[in-house]
Amino acid sequence: MQLKISDLSFSYNKKEKVLNDFNLEINKGEVAALVGRSGSGKSTILRLTAGLEIPDSGRIEIAGKTVVDEQKFLAPEKRKVGMVFQDYALFPHLNVYQNISFGIDHLSKKKRKERTAELLELVNLAGFEKRYPHQLSGGQQQRIALARTLAPGPKLLLLDEPFSNLDTELRDKIRKELKSIIKEIGITTILVSHDKNDAEFMAEKEILLN
Numbered sequence: 759m760q761l762k763i764s765d766l767s768f769s770y771n772k773k774e775k776v777l778n779d780f781n782l783e784i785n786k787g788e789v790a791a792l793v794g795r796s797g798s799g800k801s802t803i804l805r806l807t808a809g810l811e812i813p814d815s816g817r818i819e820i821a822g823k824t825v826v827d828e829q830k831f832l833a834p835e836k837r838k839v840g841m842v843f844q845d846y847a848l849f850p851h852l853n854v855y856q857n858i859s860f861g862i863d864h865l866s867k868k869k870r871k872e873r874t875a876e877l878l879e880l881v882n883l884a885g886f887e888k889r890y891p892h893q894l895s896g897g898q899q900q901r902i903a904l905a906r907t908l909a910p911g912p913k914l915l916l917l918d919e920p921f922s923n924l925d926t927e928l929r930d931k932i933r934k935e936l937k938s939i940i941k942e943i944g945i946t947t948i949l950v951s952h953d954k955n956d957a958e959f960m961a962e963k964e965i966l967l968n
C-alpha cells in the first residue's frame with residue numbers, strides 16, 4: 759500500500775465538515791482518479807495528504823509510514839509527496855533550470871545539473887533551461903511544473919486538475935504525454951478531475967466523492 763487514508767475527518771471551520779470518516783487505499787504504482795462535483799473536497803484531500811492542512815481526526819500513511827494521526831504530524835517537505843497545483847505555480851522570476859532544480863538544492867552542483875537534464879529529457883523539453891515561464895506555452899509550463907515536482911523523487915504524485923487550463927486540442931496531447939511519463943517512472947499518482955473522460959483515460963481506479 760503506497761497511500762492509506764483511514765477515517766479522515768476535516769473541516770475548515772468547525773461548523774461544516776468537508777470530510778467525514780473518509781477512507782482510501784492506493785497500491786504502489788497505481789494511478790487513481792478522484793472525481794466529484796465542485797466543492798466535494800477533492801483538493802482538500804490532496805492538501806491533507808501533502809501536509810498543507812491538519813485533519814481533525816484520522817490517519818494518513820505513505821509508503822507504510824504514518825505521516826499524520828492524532829499524535830503525529832510530519833511536515834510537508836518530509837513526506838516525499840509531490841503536488842502539482844491547478845495553476846502550475848512556476849516561479850516567474852526563475853528560469854526553467856532554476857525552477858526545476860529548486861527542490862534539489864541539497865545536491866551538489868554536478869548532480870543537480872544531471873538530474874535537471876534527466877527531467878527535461880523526460881518531459882521532452884531539453885534545451886529549454888534558460889527560458890522563463892512567460893516564454894513558454896501553457897502545455898510547456900505544465901510539463902516544467904511536473905518536472906519540478908518530480909525532481910526530488912517523490913513516492914506519491916498528486917495532480918490537481920492538471921488539464922483545466924488547457925484548450926481541448928492541447929489537453930488531448932498533454933493527457934497522453936502525462937500518462938506515458940507516469941507509466942515510465944511508475945509513480946503512484948492521484949489525479950483530481952471533474953471530467954469523467956480524463957479520469958477514465960488516465961486512471962486504473964476511480965474514487966467518486968459525494
Ligand SMILES: Nc1ncnc2c1ncn2[C@@H]1O[C@H](COP(=O)(O)OP(=O)(O)OP(=O)(O)O)[C@@H](O)[C@H]1O
Nearest residue numbers: 770771776794795796797798799800801802803952
Ligand atoms: N481555505 C478554505 N476555507 C474555508 N473553506 C474552504 C477552504 N477551501 C475550501 N473550502 C470549502 O471546502 C469544501 C471543499 O473544497 P475543495 O476545494 O476541497 O473542493 P473541490 O472538490 O476541490 O472543488 P473544485 O472541483 O471546485 O476544485 C468547499 O465547500 C469549499 O468551499
Ligand SMILES: [Mg+2]
Nearest residue numbers: 800801802918
Ligand atoms: Mg479543487
